[in-house]
Amino acid sequence: MAQTYLMWVAGKEEVGEEELLPVEDPATGEVFAFCHTASASDVERTIDRAEAAFQSGVWSRSSRHYRADILDKSAALLTESLPSLIALEVRQTGRAIREMNAQVPSLVRWFKYYASLLRVEEQPVLPTAGKLHNFLQRVPLGVVVQITPFNHPLLIAVKKLAPALAAGNSIILKPSELTPLSTLLLGRILKEAGVPDGVFSVLPGYGATTGKALVQHPLIKKVDVTGGTIAGRAIGGIVGGNLARYTAELEGKAPLIVFDTADVQLAVNGIAFGSFIASGQTCVASTRIIVDNKILSQLLEKLKVKTYSILQRMGAPNNLESTMGPLVSAKQLSRVEMLVDDAVNSGKAKTIAGGSRMHGLSSLDGTDFSKGYFYEPTILVSCEGDSILGTRIWREEAFGPVIVIMGFDTENQAVKLANDSEFGLGAGIWTQDLAQAFRVSEQLDAGITWVNTHHRNDPSSPWGGTKLSSGVGSENGIDAYNAYTAIKSTIINYASTEESLVTDDWFSDGTGPIRYG
Structure with a gap:
């Protein structure tokens, strides 16, 4: 009998309001599972929970070392779950198990890499004129949406998740309607690792309904998609209208x-x-x-x-x-x-x-x-x-x-x-x-x-690509982490009170020299 999978919303499984999604075994043409899908109202509720988690600071304002420890634990738990993940990945994608045995174990590297980055990233202090201390911080964006394709469900999900989690964002991931199952299992792994409820959700569904409701929502601060060029351009148009950030890895030749x-x-x-x-x-x-x-x-x-x-x-x-x-x-x-x-x-x-x-x-x-x-x-x-x-x-x-x-x-x-070629990936x-x-x-x-x-x-x-038909931005590395953050610049005046009374009184009597900038 075909197994039914629920959505993963804010740390627990939930029933979706849309029709059940059949998941097919490409090697036999057999429907072996069904998956609950998210309606527009499901999307709205999930975004509200993700925003509440972000504003609470339970993850977004937690220490770097705490987030790094959770990412390392995620890597360890992912390793323990490899046999079941690989079997499911083979069943839903049709990929040869010899490929999945090589690919899926490598995913732990992404969690470990971004955990390491959190522990060693330096925050710059900029040169300024006068007695000012200007330091920069990278802060999370907020609620972000990730849309992944059918060909590498776990690989591409983890490539996007690791930097977004490291940065402190709340994430809603919509997997391909063809291969949603293994991504749902990531929810359980991340929860067991210690990722707080509301920080990570998985909403299966079709692009025209679930996907559209996600990317057009005004609370979404960034959309990161891997898929076809036509869909990527359409999503980019919606995201641009909200002035949200956008990363897209699209087609190649x-x-x-x-x-x-x-x-x-x-x-x-x-x-x-x-x-x-x-x-x-x-x-x-x-x-x-x-x-x-x-x-x-x-x-x-x-x-x-x-x-x-x-x-x-x-x-x-x-x-x-x-x-x-x-x-x-x-x-x-x-x-x-x-x-x-x-x-x-x-x-x-x-x-x-x-x-x-x-x-x-x-x-x-x-x-x-x-x-x-x-x-x-x-x-x-x-x-x-x-x-x-x-x-x-x-x-x-x-x-x-x-x-x-x-x-x-x-x-x-x-x-x-x-x-x-119009592509350049x-x-x-x-x-x-x-x-x-x-x-x-x-x-x-x-x-x-x-x-x-x-x-x-x-x-x-x-x-990432160099021509627009292959997308904008890139995955991996420090650049991917930075793309999930905003720069916060803090300038502190450390001059004495007496000195500041002289130099910072713009509307003082007289015509003596005063500072600007």
Whole structure:
């Protein structure tokens, strides 16, 4: 029987007023859970509780060391909960368990990093004229809203939560309607760690109802969203009308350049990881592979072998030997099919590997692919010359296991092809020429550039785009913490009373010198 999950509101589970949300297993198409969702009145009550908690100062004005200790305890409790969290993450996303076994344990680093930052951050004292002491403090904003996507439910939630909690804010998180369950469990973990009631709530629901009610509320001081560019622009328009702060990590169409100095097998391994991890459902997936023509044929042959190896070892997501899972939904599968078919049927591209929805039984474990949303790892190349450049699959984020490959002759041509996109989130370079690595990385319009690796992510390393279609602001690092704070400037006059009587009486008799500023 399908389990029913409640909302997490101000430290306890609550029934939502909206319709129950069905949660599907992408590997089988089976609805395995239902989730309560928040109505506009649920949103209003939750915001009121979050604001009351903020104004009480129980978290917002607590000491840095107290908040740091709670974050460290959150990390420890998260570690204890890993088995159940990983299993749930696999079930609701369809991600292969080999991926989740690697990803989810790493999340403790975010809580630990921001706990450390709280303990070591220095508050500056600014140079001033006269006997004045001007010190700065970073203070929390208030009630903030975080909206997370389906592809990395726990990872992206924790990346946003840790700096916001460290800063002292009250947080309301709306997870994707496709994958809300693991985020709800964070509520219990944070409460047990000592986060006060009202400081953290999770409101599942649809963007058009729950999401809209949250982001348009006048008490919300900041909105932090990860999602599609169209939705990001719409949310930004609402947030801007309230003069609230806004951070958005949106779409990408990441290039990966392979120069002739690269080790071809290493590059192929990197392409496979950068392109097919999470079934290609990552914003930094290396979906445009740009290869020196001198090694293009060699690379294609090795990449086809690697792709076939992945395909042959696909099975149930909870099978430790399975290499890649399904797409998250029928809608997502349909979009990938449409973009591939559009490119192939137009005569501008051809498939050299994959290109179809999967049917039949897995040779690995007998999984019936036709019941889920499995799509083959796919490689597309131009039918003639650079014809693939005119396809939607070159321009648009497919969010699936599909890559397009284009050859180049010169370094300048490679850079031009890489920057031929409205998006600028991630990029990759494969070369053994150190000077070339520096030279090319400086020219790429991307917020994150990897050289001879891909998808590397650390709590200290900023994560965000350089072009507006990929968002505004960044996650991770000190910048993310600062973005959840406001600067408070305090100026203290420490001159003696006698001196102040002389220098600070603006309306004194006579025409002697007086201070200003």
